[in-house]
Structure formats: C-alpha cells, structure tokens
Amino acid sequence: MLDDLLDFVPKIPISEGTKWFTDWLTSTFAFLFDPIKEHFGNFMNFTSDTLVSIPPVIIIIIVALIAFFISGKKFGLAAFSIVGLWLVYNQGFWDHLIDTLTLVILASVLSVIIGVPFGILMSKSRIAEAIISPILDFMQTMPAFVYLIPAVAFFGIGMVPGVFASLIFATPPTVRFTNLGIRQVSNELVEASEAFGSTGAQKLFKVELPMAKATIMAGINQTVMLALSMVVIASMIGAPGLGREVLSSLQRAQVGSGFVAGLGIVILAIIIDRITQNMNKRKKAS
Amino acid sequence: MPVIEAKNLSKVFGRNIKQTLKLVDEGLTKEEILKETGNTVGVNRASFSVNAGEIFVIMGLSGSGKSTLVRLINRLIEPTEGNIIIDGEDLAKMDKASLRNVRRKKISMVFQNFALFPHRSILENAEFGLEIQNVPKEERSEKAKEALKAVGLGEYMNQSPGQLSGGMQQRVGLARALANDPEILLMDEAFSALDPLIRKEMQDELIDLQSSMQKTILFITHDLDEALRLGDRIALMKDGAIVQIGTPEEILVNPANDYVEKFVEDVDRSKILTAQHIMKRPETVNMEKHGPRVALERMREEGLSGIYVVDNKRNLKGYVTADDALEARKKEISNLEEILTNNIPKVDKDTAMNDIFNIIHDSPMPVAVIDDGKLIGIIVRGAVIAALSGDGEVNLTNA
Ligand SMILES: Nc1ncnc2c1ncn2[C@@H]1O[C@H](COP(=O)(O)OP(=O)(O)OP(=O)(O)O)[C@@H](O)[C@H]1O
Numbered sequence: 001m002l003d004d005l006l007d008f009v010p011k012i013p014i015s016e017g018t019k020w021f022t023d024w025l026t027s028t029f030a031f032l033f034d035p036i037k038e039h040f041g042n043f044m045n046f047t048s049d050t051l052v053s054i055p056p057v058i059i060i061i062i063v064a065l066i067a068f069f070i071s072g073k074k075f076g077l078a079a080f081s082i083v084g085l086w087l088v089y090n091q092g093f094w095d096h097l098i099d100t101l102t103l104v105i106l107a108s109v110l111s112v113i114i115g116v117p118f119g120i121l122m123s124k125s126r127i128a129e130a131i132i133s134p135i136l137d138f139m140q141t142m143p144a145f146v147y148l149i150p151a152v153a154f155f156g157i158g159m160v161p162g163v164f165a166s167l168i169f170a171t172p173p174t175v176r177f178t179n180l181g182i183r184q185v186s187n188e189l190v191e192a193s194e195a196f197g198s199t200g201a202q203k204l205f206k207v208e209l210p211m212a213k214a215t216i217m218a219g220i221n222q223t224v225m226l227a228l229s230m231v232v233i234a235s236m237i238g239a240p241g242l243g244r245e246v247l248s249s250l251q252r253a254q255v256g257s258g259f260v261a262g263l264g265i266v267i268l269a270i271i272i273d274r275i276t277q278n279m280n281k282r283k284k285a286s
Numbered sequence: 287m288p289v290i291e292a293k294n295l296s297k298v299f300g301r302n303i304k305q306t307l308k309l310v311d312e313g314l315t316k317e318e319i320l321k322e323t324g325n326t327v328g329v330n331r332a333s334f335s336v337n338a339g340e341i342f343v344i345m346g347l348s349g350s351g352k353s354t355l356v357r358l359i360n361r362l363i364e365p366t367e368g369n370i371i372i373d374g375e376d377l378a379k380m381d382k383a384s385l386r387n388v389r390r391k392k393i394s395m396v397f398q399n400f401a402l403f404p405h406r407s408i409l410e411n412a413e414f415g416l417e418i419q420n421v422p423k424e425e426r427s428e429k430a431k432e433a434l435k436a437v438g439l440g441e442y443m444n445q446s447p448g449q450l451s452g453g454m455q456q457r458v459g460l461a462r463a464l465a466n467d468p469e470i471l472l473m474d475e476a477f478s479a480l481d482p483l484i485r486k487e488m489q490d491e492l493i494d495l496q497s498s499m500q501k502t503i504l505f506i507t508h509d510l511d512e513a514l515r516l517g518d519r520i521a522l523m524k525d526g527a528i529v530q531i532g533t534p535e536e537i538l539v540n541p542a543n544d545y546v547e548k549f550v551e552d553v554d555r556s557k558i559l560t561a562q563h564i565m566k567r568p569e570t571v572n573m574e575k576h577g578p579r580v581a582l583e584r585m586r587e588e589g590l591s592g593i594y595v596v597d598n599k600r601n602l603k604g605y606v607t608a609d610d611a612l613e614a615r616k617k618e619i620s621n622l623e624e625i626l627t628n629n630i631p632k633v634d635k636d637t638a639m640n641d642i643f644n645i646i647h648d649s650p651m652p653v654a655v656i657d658d659g660k661l662i663g664i665i666v667r668g669a670v671i672a673a674l675s676g677d678g679e680v681n682l683t684n685a
C-alpha cells in the first residue's frame with residue numbers, strides 16, 4: 001500500500017536515454033571521432049614508438065637531469081629517478097612504462113589545454129561558474145569506470161579512448177584551481193592593473209595568470225596524478241602500459257608480477273609528482 | 287579651470303537602485319536606507335572641483351565613502367549617478383576605449399597597500415603603466431628609471447618588491463604612478479599603512495615632489511593631521527556625503543557642523559603645531575672657530591642683539607649678547623667661551639605651541655629649538671602669535 005506512494009510514475013528511462021544519446025553522438029559525430037581516433041592514435045603510437053626507440057639509458061639520464069635541476073640541484077630526486085627507472089627496466093617493464101608515460105603526458109597536456117581556458121572563463125563569469133561547477137563535481141564523483149563505456153563507443157579500444165577517459169577524469173582540478181587562483185588575486189592588484197588602463201587581456205596575462213601561477217600549477221599537479229591513476233582503469237579498454245600488466249596479473253592471480261607492475265606505477269607517480277611540485281615551488285620563489 | 291570636477295556624484299551598492307535614490311532624495315539617512323532596502327549608499331551627491339596643481343584632501347571616518355569616491359573619479363567603480371568632468375570631458379559617459387585612454391594618459395593611482403606586482407622587479411613595476419600602452423622597451427625603462435630616481439630609489443631597480451621596506455614599496459607605487467607623467471594622482475590612504483616616522487617622511491617627500499611637478503592630487507586620508515599637512519583644501523565626508531570643503535584654516539576655525547567640530551575639536555591648533563612647525567633657520571657662530579669679532583659682525587649684519595653659539599657638531603653651547611661681545615673686543619678677549627651666557631631659553635622640537643608661549647613670553651632671546659642637544663632652529667615671538675591666530679606662515683612641511 002505505502003509502496004504505491006513511490007510508484008506514482010513508471011521507471012524513468014534514464015539509462016535508455018543515455019544509451020540513445022551516446023548512440024546518437026557516436027553516429028552523428030562519427031565524421032569527427034573517426035579521424036580523431038585514427039590521427040590521434042597514429043600520433044600516440046608514433047610518440048611512444050619514438051620514446052621506445054631511444055635507448056633507456058638516455059631517457060634515464062634526461063629524467064635524472066630534469067629532476068636534479070628542478071629540485072634546486074639536490075641529488076635526492078635524481079638518485080631516486082635513476083634507481084627507480086633502472087629497476088623498472090631491470091624487471092622487463094620498460095616498454096610498458098613508456099606507453100604509460102605517453103598516455104599520462106598526452107592526457108595531462110590535453111587536460112591543461114582544455115582546463116585552463118575553462119578555469120579562466122569560470123573566474124570571469126558568475127554564470128559560467130554556476131554552470132561549470134556542478135559539471136565538475138559530476139565528472140569527479142562519477143566512478144571512473146563509467147567513462148570507459150562512451151569512450152569505447154566513440155573511439156573503439158586502445159590508447160585513444162584511454163586518453164579520452166583520463167581527460168574527463170583528470171581535467172577538473174586544473175579548471176578548479178585556475179578559477180580559484182584567478183579569483184584569489186588580491187583586489188588591489190586587479191584594481192591597479194585596471195587603473196593604469198589595462199585591457200581585459202592585458203590584465204589576464206600580465207597580472208592575473210602570473211599571480212595565479214602557483215595555484216594553477218598545484219591544480220596541474222593533481223591533474224597529472226589523476227591521469228596516472230586512470231592508467232590502470234583505462235587498461236580495461238585496451239590501453240597499453242603498466243596498467244595492463246596489473247590487470248592481466250589480476251585476471252591470472254599472479255601476485256608477483258602484479259606487484260612489480262604496480263611498483264612501476266608507484267615509481268613513475270613519485271617522479272612525476274615531485275617534478276611537477278618542484279615546478280610549482282620554483283614559480284613561487286621567483 | 288578645474289582639472290577634476292565631480293557633480294552630484296552618487297554610488298549605491300545593491301539592487302533596485304532607482305528606488306534607493308528616491309529615498310536619498312527624501313532625505314533618509316544612510317542607516318535608514320540600509321534598513322529599508324538593504325542597499326548601501328557609498329557616496330551621496332558629492333560635488334567638488336580640484337584645481338590644477340592643488341592637493342585636495344578627502345577626509346572622513348572609516349566607511350564614510352572615501353575609497354568609493356576616489357574610485358568613482360577614475361571609474362574603477364561605476365557611478366550610479368552624476369558626472370566626472372576631467373579636462374572638460376565627462377568620464378561617466380565615456381566608452382570603454384576612451385576611458386582606458388584617460389586612465390593611461392591622465393590619471394594614475396597610488397594604493398593603500400601599495401599593490402605592487404610581486405612577480406615583477408621594481409623597474410618592471412614602475413614600467414607597468416607604459417608597458418600597457420605598448421611604449422617601446424627602451425623608452426619605457428628610461429622613463430621608469432627617471433621616476434624611480436625622483437623618489438630616491440635609483441639603486442633598487444632589480445630587486446623584487448618583497449625585499450623592500452614598506453616606505454620604499456610605497457615609493458615604488460608612487461614612481462609607477464608618476465612614470466607615465468599623468469596630470470592627476472589619486473592616492474587612497476597612500477601612507478596609512480606606514481609607521482608614523484616613515485609616514486611623515488613620505489608626506490614631506492610628496493610635498494617636495496609636488497613643488498617641482500605640480501600634479502593635481504586627490505589625497506584620501508582618515509587622519510586629520512595628515513590632511514592638515516598636505517591639503518591645500520580639505521573635504522570632509524560623512525555617510526557618503528561631503529559636509530564641508532575648505533582650506534585647513536577654514537576647517538579648523540569654522541567647522542561647518544557638529545560632525546566637523548567633533549573631528550577637529552581635539553586638534554586645537556596650539557596642540558597640533560609644535561616648535562618645529564614655526565621655527566626659523568638660526569644664525570649662529572661656532573665657538574671653535576669664531577671669536578667676539580665674528581659674532582659682532584654677524585649680529586650687525588642681521589640686526590640682532592644676541593647670537594647663539596654652537597660647537598663643531600652644532601651642539602648648542604649658549605649665546606652671547608652684543609654688549610658682552612663689544613666688551614670682550616675692547617678687552618682683547620679672543621675666546622667666546624668666556625663671555626657665554628648659559629641660561630638659554632630652549633624647547634625640544636616636539637614641544638607644543640602652548641608651552642612655547644610661556645617660555646617665549648619673558649625671554650631676552652628667540653627660543654632655541656633643540657633636537658638631541660643640537661640647535662635646529664629658533665622661534666621668534668611673532669611667529670607664535672601669528673601661528674596661534676591662524677594666519678601666520680606655518681611650515682607644516684618642516685615636521
Ligand atoms: N563593493 C561594495 N559593495 C557593497 N558595499 C560597499 C562596497 N564597497 C563599499 N561599500 C560600502 O560603502 C561604504 C563606503 O565604503 P568605503 O570603502 O568607500 O569607505 P572608506 O571611507 O574608504 O572607509 P575606510 O576608511 O574603512 O577605507 C561602506 O559602508 C561600505 O560598506
């Protein structure tokens with residue numbers, strides 16, 4: 001009896017609607033998705049092939065040098081990079097590491113390219129903020145697995161849908177922190193730039209973005225880490241890399257190789273995190 | 287012709303502004319309007335004009351609308367009503383591009399908390415206004431350097447703002463404002479964040495700069511002392527409205543209403559003016575170099591009956607009278623020390639005028655003004671009387 005109270009309408013077809021919408025997107029924008037899949041896929045393969053063809057020693061040295069200089073000429077991070085990357089190589093996971101790195105870098109770069117302008121838009125307009133904010137919440141709280149489904153629908157399987165899913169999952173922090181960073185710029189500084197007759201663009205590029213840089217970098221750091229955490233999940237739709245090793249170990253209950261692949265991800269995460277964090281600190285100090 | 291003219295300038299913060307303006311017309315107070323509508327009257331029908339080369343001070347308590355008013359002048363805040371005439375053009379009606387141009391060429395602003403850009407060097411900060419106008423790099427850095435030199439910061443060009451003290455930072459703020467050679471300077475509590483000593487120094491510096499540059503300055507302060515030292519004219523604000531405009535003397539002598547009177551009542555002139563405001567440069571002889579002959583000669587030149595005696599370091603030693611010096615010359619005494627009178631009428635440089643009056647009353651010599659044992663000036667009786675009556679020449683710049 002009481003249950004009838006809740007059954008006053010039949011089930012709302014959200015899932016059907018979503019399916020219909022995705023199908024519609026897929027077929028309508030096939031002309032867009034297909035070339036993206038093809039060209040971007042080629043580009044990614046090219047990138048990872050190029051990186052793989054470079055002798056590991058050279059890459060290790062380059063990473064160590066970057067780590068050394070960016071951490072203010074300290075040896076800690078550089079030493080860790082050398083040992084860590086060598087260990088991955090030693091375990092026979094080098095190629096997977098490069099695949100993962102390619103995926104993370106491309107997803108992060110795209111996230112930043114897309115995220116920063118949206119962050120700026122949000123900071124400039126209350127309406128934009130009111131619209132974008134809930135979308136960001138949605139993007140971040142929806143379980144990441146869910147993104148895999150439309151990703152496959154649009155782009156098939158492989159690296160490209162992996163990047164797409166990472167993009168959706170990892171972009172929000174960059175948008176949020178860009179917005180926050182710009183809004184945090186002290187009112188007096190904004191007034192100062194306006195009082196001297198800045199145009200909107202001058203104000204943005206000469207005052208707001210430079211002042212917000214540290215905050216934006218913190219957002220980018222988070223974005224990169226999220227992209228990396230998406231790596232394992234994206235391997236479910238065929239994205240290559242360390243994640244796929246973790247997944248296949250899981251499926252075959254091989255605790256040993258699963259641990260090693262996981263360790264590789266941890267090592268990569270630490271190196272990337274410290275490097276992006278130090279970029280942030282350097283900006284702050286100057 | 288005035289450089290800045292504000293006519294019936296109003297600013298209401300909030301929604302449904304028309305209705306609020308009606309209430310203003312009906313004479314409701316700011317508080318009543320806030321209660322009734324939730325809107326704040328920031329500035330209420332302010333009218334004033336500032337002449338070329340004038341320092342016009344706007345003074346009022348916190349929340350009286352000073353910052354809002356000064357931001358209406360360069361339209362950082364959009365006026366709700368009224369006109370802002372700068373050089374005959376109405377800023378309130380101007381389109382964005384022309385407004386930008388006025389801000390670039392004619393009006394600069396100095397901020398309470400300096401508002402320097404921390405990611406730029408001192409020089410780059412000073413260049414900002416010119417950079418915005420796309421002035422070529424070389425030209426703008428040359429002009430910025432000149433401005434920095436004018437405020438005494440020639441040495442610090444490549445430092446970053448955080449490395450400088452507050453006073454120096456505000457000099458940079460001033461240099462940045464001066465670099466594009468504007469007609470008008472808007473200064474919103476520019477010195478309020480500085481500690482008192484530095485603050486006085488900056489006030490002096492502004493007056494010095496002003497004497498050579500002749501800008502038109504709109505200076506905001508909540509400090510009467512500062513207003514009196516800087517202002518050619520002062521406008522007093524209360525609840526967004528201007529309640530009196532006048533010269534410092536007019537404000538002190540004829541407060542327009544109770545509010546102004548309260549503001550000025552504890553700054554009775556005899557209290558705010560101290561010895562250093564009314565002193566003159568002293569004539570002296572140096573006892574380590576000069577004898578009675580030189581002393582006599584000086585006194586004859588200046589028409590004095592006595593002269594103060596100092597040592598090499600300007601420490602005050604006493605004075606000699608003309609009579610004593612004549613006597614000494616007759617007796618062939620060559621040393622001033624022997625004829626020195628030690629009973630000196632002296633005051634510290636910060637002595638209030640009230641107290642000087644009592645000393646000067648029965649003193650044979652002008653009163654000596656002392657700073658840390660050194661003679662820095664003398665006060666003649668006439669100066670005290672003139673200053674007390676309000677029409678004497680008072681060098682407020684000296685303090
Ligand atoms: N953006 C704003 N929105 C709403 N009310 C405002 C805004 N800016 C100022 N006000 C109000 O306008 C009135 C005048 O403020 P204003 O800052 O001009 O005062 P002030 O004289 O500069 O004070 P202070 O000495 O504290 O700087 C105050 O009541 C203030 O609360």
Ligand SMILES: [Mg+2]
Nearest residue numbers: 352353354475
């Ligand atoms: Mg203020």
